[in-house]
Amino acid sequence: MKNIWVPLSGQVAQQRKVETIANNVANANTVGFKKDQLVFKEHLTALTQGVEDIDIPRKEFSPADFYHTQGVENAMVAVDGSFTIFEQGQLTPTSNPLDVGLQGDGFLEVLTPTGVRFTRKGNLSLSREGELVTDQGFKVLSSLNVSNEALREPAAAESFPKPEDRILRVPTNMKLTINQDGEVLTRDGVVGKLSVVEFQDKHALRKEGNSLYITPDETNINRTNIKTTVNQGFLEGSNVNAIEEMSELIKAHRHFESIQKAINTYDSISGKAANDIGKF
Amino acid sequence: MIRALHTSATGMAAQESNVNTISNNIANVNTTGFKKARTEFDDLLYETVQEAGAKSSGNTEYNVGHQVGSGARVSATRKIHSQGSPQMTNNPYDLMINGEGFMGVVAPNGELKYTRDGSFNVDAQGNLVTRAGHRVFPGIVVPPNIMRINIAENGTVEAFTRDSVEPINLGQVPVFTFVNPTGLRSDGGNLLAATAGSGQAIQNVAGENGSGILMQGAIEASNVNVMNEMTDLIKAQRAYEMNSKVMGVADQMLQTINNVR
Numbered sequence: 001m002k003n004i005w006v007p008l009s010g011q012v013a014q015q016r017k018v019e020t021i022a023n024n025v026a027n028a029n030t031v032g033f034k035k036d037q038l039v040f041k042e043h044l045t046a047l048t049q050g051v052e053d054i055d056i057p058r059k060e061f062s063p064a065d066f067y068h069t070q071g072v073e074n075a076m077v078a079v080d081g082s083f084t085i086f087e088q089g090q091l092t093p094t095s096n097p098l099d100v101g102l103q104g105d106g107f108l109e110v111l112t113p114t115g116v117r118f119t120r121k122g123n124l125s126l127s128r129e130g131e132l133v134t135d136q137g138f139k140v141l142s143s144l145n146v147s148n149e150a151l152r153e154p155a156a157a158e159s160f161p162k163p164e165d166r167i168l169r170v171p172t173n174m175k176l177t178i179n180q181d182g183e184v185l186t187r188d189g190v191v192g193k194l195s196v197v198e199f200q201d202k203h204a205l206r207k208e209g210n211s212l213y214i215t216p217d218e219t220n221i222n223r224t225n226i227k228t229t230v231n232q233g234f235l236e237g238s239n240v241n242a243i244e245e246m247s248e249l250i251k252a253h254r255h256f257e258s259i260q261k262a263i264n265t266y267d268s269i270s271g272k273a274a275n276d277i278g279k280f
Numbered sequence: 281m282i283r284a285l286h287t288s289a290t291g292m293a294a295q296e297s298n299v300n301t302i303s304n305n306i307a308n309v310n311t312t313g314f315k316k317a318r319t320e321f322d323d324l325l326y327e328t329v330q331e332a333g334a335k336s337s338g339n340t341e342y343n344v345g346h347q348v349g350s351g352a353r354v355s356a357t358r359k360i361h362s363q364g365s366p367q368m369t370n371n372p373y374d375l376m377i378n379g380e381g382f383m384g385v386v387a388p389n390g391e392l393k394y395t396r397d398g399s400f401n402v403d404a405q406g407n408l409v410t411r412a413g414h415r416v417f418p419g420i421v422v423p424p425n426i427m428r429i430n431i432a433e434n435g436t437v438e439a440f441t442r443d444s445v446e447p448i449n450l451g452q453v454p455v456f457t458f459v460n461p462t463g464l465r466s467d468g469g470n471l472l473a474a475t476a477g478s479g480q481a482i483q484n485v486a487g488e489n490g491s492g493i494l495m496q497g498a499i500e501a502s503n504v505n506v507m508n509e510m511t512d513l514i515k516a517q518r519a520y521e522m523n524s525k526v527m528g529v530a531d532q533m534l535q536t537i538n539n540v541r
Contacts, residue, residue: 014533018284018526020349021284021526022287022288022523023323023349023350025288026290026291026323026351027323029294029295029352029515029516029519030323030352031321033321039344081330081346082344082345094360095360095362098462125358126459126462127459127460128463128476128480129459135356135358136322173490203344204332206326206332207323208326209322209324216332242522249529264540267540
């Protein structure tokens with residue numbers, strides 16, 4: 001009866017999948033949202049024990065030896081990980097000059113009370129102090145155009161401004177223009193530059209909620225040679241694809257049901273074992 | 281599975297709020313000086329089942345983590361302060377701001393409120409007032425038996441009487457700007473109030489310091505674009521439907537489990 005855990009693991013995995021789809025669909029209209037996708041893996045129960053602990057026959061195989069693996073011969077399903085799909089979302093015009101839509105792999109750098117975070121959500125506004133902020137009041141940082149190699153130099157690290165010193169302040173009574181490089185201009189010229197950064201490995205980013213991402217590894221940030229363009233007056237829609245999500249949902253649902261059939265079969269087999277065979 | 285139910289419920293609630301905002305925009309499609317609002321969403325917190333970078337064995341680590349999100353929420357309804365189109369009325373007391381800024385209105389309790397709705401007129405005492413009878417800041421009194429009244433681009437109000445050739449200067453209508461007009465609070469009746477988020481009002485002579493110029497004899501139409509609103513409405517409805525489908529599937533899966541025995 002221990003084999004009932006095998007289909008069960010499949011059901012748990014499908015349940016996780018539905019939960020992920022639910023989150024994608026719930027965020028179908030969230031600005032700058034990037035959908036998640038789950039990857040399953042075959043999880044050999046054999047691997048939960050060290051190789052040395054398993055009594056795998058090291059001699060030539062014979063049927064009797066099969067049972068020496070002591071219940072670790074099953075292959076379960078496990079969720080391997082959730083990938084965030086960083087596909088470009090659609091840019092839609094908003095007629096709001098402080099909306100910026102990013103096109104490319106970049107992220108805006110913002111300062112939250114708990115540190116520097118990254119976001120694709122470009123609906124910015126001005127605080128009353130004249131700082132460029134997100135709608136939660138997190139301050140948008142200005143660009144630090146140095147390579148990571150230079151930042152890692154122990155002597156140089158001190159001389160570069162801290163995130164607190166890079167808060168972007170702009171004049172408040174003039175029309176702002178933001179060009180494709182992220183430079184903020186008034187009619188008097190450039191007054192600042194939005195910090196748009198890219199990452200060596202985007203998949204190392206972690207979602208934190210509130211449309212923010214955090215990088216566990218500072219060296220992953222790429223500050224120079226940014227290919228992302230900044231589009232003023234546009235917002236990036238979420239990249240959730242309705243058809244895809246719905247078909248994935250149907251698939252997950254049907255898989256779940258067929259796994260349920262397998263569990264039912266297990267149940268009726270053990271029912272036979274207990275009742276019918278017991279009659280003899 | 282209960283989590284998927286909750287997650288899609290948060291999505292449905294967010295879309296419902298979105299439809300509320302859209303319907304308010306559409307309801308105010310002909311409201312003078314109305315600025316449309318836009319619902320903005322955020323994703324909620326994530327449960328990190330498996331941290332990226334955690335050890336997967338002695339000397340390797342997981343390259344990707346496993347995170348399960350818990351839905352969406354409305355983070356803001358943002359007013360879009362884009363210019364509405366002018367409507368010529370030929371009423372000499374009607375004012376419209378072409379550009380940034382707001383006209384000041386003294387509420388009955390003496391508090392200063394702000395508006396883009398310049399459909400003004402004079403009351404029995406000759407005060408320049410809004411339709412609701414609130415006085416326009418700083419208080420312009422129009423004398424009786426005037427022939428014409430002229431309001432200049434910079435807000436100077438001049439009246440021509442039958443008795444004299446020279447016009448009488450009645451005062452000047454200022455234009456207030458805010459560092460962050462998005463932070464203003466809508467108080468209904470086409471009035472807005474300053475908040476901690478918008479910052480203090482800055483009083484300008486119309487046309488100076490980036491404030492707009494005044495236009496006499498015109499009012500500003502609402503900046504609601506019905507086509508955009510309808511598209512947003514369709515998007516909201518479809519998103520709502522998708523969420524309810526997910527909820528239905530989560531429910532059916534729960535039902536399947538419950539029917540095992």
